[in-house]
Amino acid sequence: MNVETGMVGFVALYIFMLAAFTGYEVIARVPAILHTPLMSGSNFVHGIVVVGAMYALLNASSTPEQVVGVIGVFLGAANAAGGYVVTERMLEMFKSSRPTKH
């Protein structure tokens, strides 16, 4: 392993570590009232997998790769779109209750 690839690997580890702490901190002080929307919201965020699936499909060079790639893009797109709609609908309800407060 040369110095450069070792560094790249460690940068990945740093990214993972900092992202993990970020996720923890964002959720840590959330009231229970928002647990379901947040689970749904984070479900939407990992819909970014669709971008990875697009990359995999665009670089596919055989039929099996293309088939699996298409499945991946379809599933990833459904994750992102469905996660967005469901989260939006949940949070919409929070707005409708606000004018009644006080």
Place this chain on the structure above:
Amino acid sequence: MNPAWIIQTADFLAAFLFIYGLKRMSSPVTARSGIHVAGYGMLLATLAGFLYVFGISPAAAPHLTMNLGLAVGALLVGVAWAWRGGKTVPLTAMPQMVALYNGMGGGAAGAIAAVELLGGKADNAIHLTVTLVGAVIGSVSFSGSLIAWAKLDGRINKPWRIRGQVVLNSIVLLAALAVGLAVAVGVAGVPTHVLIGLFFGIALLYGVMLTMPIGGADMPVVISLYNALTGLAVGLDGFVLGNAALMIAGMVVGSAGTLLTLLMARAMNRSVSNVLFSHFGDVSLESTGEIKGRMKPVEASDAAVTMRYAGKVIIVPGYGLAAAQAQQKLYEFVKTLQAAGVEVKFAIHPVAGRMPGHMDVLLAEAGVPYDLIFELEDVNDEFSGTDVALVIGANDVVNPAARTDKTSPIYGMPILNVDQAHQVYVIKRGQGKGYAGVENELFFADNTNMVYGDAREVLVKMIQAVKELGEGSESAA
């Protein structure tokens, strides 16, 4: 400008928008804008993803037009299908939709790993290992989430349990890892794509077998766990593809989801491994005969009148409220009580309903102000000073057996101390048991009366009864 730079910039902005969006979602005031912020990030990253066409590998170049067409088609079909499903599903079905879409994300993560393996693109030991681990996690999350979806959607009703299941499941997982190792090092005489197919088949089977025996009451914890696992798989795929946006978004969700899972498991006073491997709801049958007393039914109107003249009422909603879509009627009833000078509070158990915060969402939809809604630890001491506790479609979260009966599968779970109120009314569809399959001695207690019926119909009767009373007192005055 160099397409690679545009992609990198878009991914960087997307990662920022995801974290900022999640941060905004963690406060009720800004929550709604949070999902929009994250949505812009997704749109940006997806559009930038098309610029990958400028940097594809030479082997894929002849297939570019075909691949691009397939990508656009799959993207449009996936978005349209999920968008329509998410828009049209009733509010009560939200938990299983989260499970379903989460499973799809896990499947996509597995598919990415599969393409990498099929194309032999992971060329060193670290990449190969991370790809295989991501593949297992993504596949388990995919098939497990689909089972969780089917259970919540009522398509699978009975937990499927066999003797020695934990051991069998462990063997299946070990088999998946062994075949994964075979994929990595190669086996003479066996084509690699056969091994890869076998590897994914066993991993998917493990997700099914892990989830099948888990009872419905534990599904919130399970969905949250699979949400975290999908995040982790996406993060690992991000490493394999060298995509920082996937790494960051995946790992943020992985850790946030893990914390959320632990919070939920703690609310039930159980560990995550206990949820996964103890097969909740297994041992309740023998304790049914021990309960003394009988269930005492009462008319909805009588219960309503008692609450009308009470000083303080605490309402405990459960899944039955969601199933009957009775939240609007409930708030209407509460408003008539408030107009009569009754102090009303809502007490929410952390695992009431099918997901944490499920009841909060439901009450928010009906327009119930936040300041009437209290969590378990804030309200539990108040029941002893309460005239009436009204339980609507909740069961396990108010079962006193959790405090006293060591043989009960829910023993040790913190419950709402509803039984300490002077009078308890329970609105319930029938005489059946709760989701955990446990008999509830609260229903047999001296101070408890049962109001049988659909929660919505019962509440309509209650509103009617209180209104008639109000008109009567006005004419008398």
